[in-house]
Amino acid sequence: MSMTLEEVLAGSATGERAALAAVILAIAGATRDIAGLIAMGVLAGAMGASLGQNADGDTQKELDVRAQALMMQAMTGGQVAAVASEELDDWQLLDSKGAYAVAFDPLDGSSNIDTNISIGTIFSILPARGGENPFTSAGSAQLAAGFAVYGPQTLLVLTLGAGVDVFTLDPRDGTWRRTRAGVQIAPTANEYAVNASNYRHWNEPVRTFVDDCVSGTEGPREKNFNMRWIGSLVAEAFRILTRGGVFLYPGDIRAGYRDGRLRLLYEAHPIAFVIEQAGGRASNGETPILQMPAMSLHQRVPLFFGSREKVALIERLHCSQRSDIAPSPLFGQRGLFRV
Numbered sequence: 001m002s003m004t005l006e007e008v009l010a011g012s013a014t015g016e017r018a019a020l021a022a023v024i025l026a027i028a029g030a031t032r033d034i035a036g037l038i039a040m041g042v043l044a045g046a047m048g049a050s051l052g053q054n055a056d057g058d059t060q061k062e063l064d065v066r067a068q069a070l071m072m073q074a075m076t077g078g079q080v081a082a083v084a085s086e087e088l089d090d091w092q093l094l095d096s097k098g099a100y101a102v103a104f105d106p107l108d109g110s111s112n113i114d115t116n117i118s119i120g121t122i123f124s125i126l127p128a129r130g131g132e133n134p135f136t137s138a139g140s141a142q143l144a145a146g147f148a149v150y151g152p153q154t155l156l157v158l159t160l161g162a163g164v165d166v167f168t169l170d171p172r173d174g175t176w177r178r179t180r181a182g183v184q185i186a187p188t189a190n191e192y193a194v195n196a197s198n199y200r201h202w203n204e205p206v207r208t209f210v211d212d213c214v215s216g217t218e219g220p221r222e223k224n225f226n227m228r229w230i231g232s233l234v235a236e237a238f239r240i241l242t243r244g245g246v247f248l249y250p251g252d253i254r255a256g257y258r259d260g261r262l263r264l265l266y267e268a269h270p271i272a273f274v275i276e277q278a279g280g281r282a283s284n285g286e287t288p289i290l291q292m293p294a295m296s297l298h299q300r301v302p303l304f305f306g307s308r309e310k311v312a313l314i315e316r317l318h319c320s321q322r323s324d325i326a327p328s329p330l331f332g333q334r335g336l337f338r339v
């Protein structure tokens with residue numbers, strides 16, 4: 001029988017970090033409750049009903065609010081000093097003596113709630129700083145991170161900085177069981193994920209990357225590519241962990257989208273930590289996501305992640321444009337670096 005989450009944590013979150021296990025178990029418990037609510041669908045109420053707007057101006061749905069409440073409940077009374085959430089205007093101090101700070105998106109992929117498509121919860125655990133704001137560090141400061149996927153199976157993807165494990169929720173007894181250990185992302189793959197309806201808003205490097213994929217065997221890459229866009233970051237991240245590929249949510253020229261759509265602190269940082277721990281790469285096109293400090297709680301960031309060779313290619317395309325030099329033969333048609 002595969003190991004339970006409790007057994008795995010007992011082996012990896014030891015010594016000073018033993019309390020980290022309790023925080024992860026509390027988050028796992030909340031995600032199990034959220035999964036139960038989602039599985040009920042409309043029997044639990046109109047989960048996709050719009051209630052207003054959240055701190056960042058996104059439409060807030062009933063399930064966003066219920067998931068937020070379940071996560072907050074799980075964060076109270078333990079070792080959590082402070083929380084930040086997509087659904088809160090500001091960070092909240094819970095207990096200045098707590099050792100950890102948790103940033104989370106309680107419900108990722110809200111636009112998919114009514115459509116029975118996979119959605120999830122994303123979390124990032126940082127060291128606390130007493131009564132000070134702990135949510136300003138670079139992503140490299142994370143102690144643990146992961147996400148739950150509420151799909152055909154309920155999954156928990158977790159890293160404590162020493163590889164990535166996947167746990168599956170056993171609906172027979174509510175136990176999380178490890179079903180994959182030491183996940184590794186293929187270094188290259190012929191699949192990309194992007195909201196192509198934004199093509200006209202993108203900058204040149206992103207258009208070049210996608211144009212080359214679309215041209216298939218007739219283009220500079222001389223092979224065919226496949227495209228997927230689910231509209232739930234967690235589902236795209238899990239697919240990429242499973243069979244490789246690359247995800248792109250660039251900044252674009254639409255009002256409010258200069259830095260893309262995704263939030264650094266509770267979306268890009270934790271996803272980047274997982275992806276890099278699985279041998280992949282995550283970048284804003286120029287800088288590794290894990291090197292970027294959070295300047296504000298709801299800061300957005302252009303996000304490219306997945307198979308490391310593909311992300312490196314996207315970075316080279318950004319770099320070649322920024323350097324403002326005559327097009328190099330290396331980046332030209334059928335160029336070496338585009339392969």
Ligand code: FBP
Nearest residue numbers: 058107108109110111195231232233
């Ligand atoms: P939420 O956190 O509000 O759900 O937004 C994030 C997200 O849904 C991601 O999961 C997804 O990758 C992206 O927005 C979809 O954006 P778009 O609406 O442009 O397809």
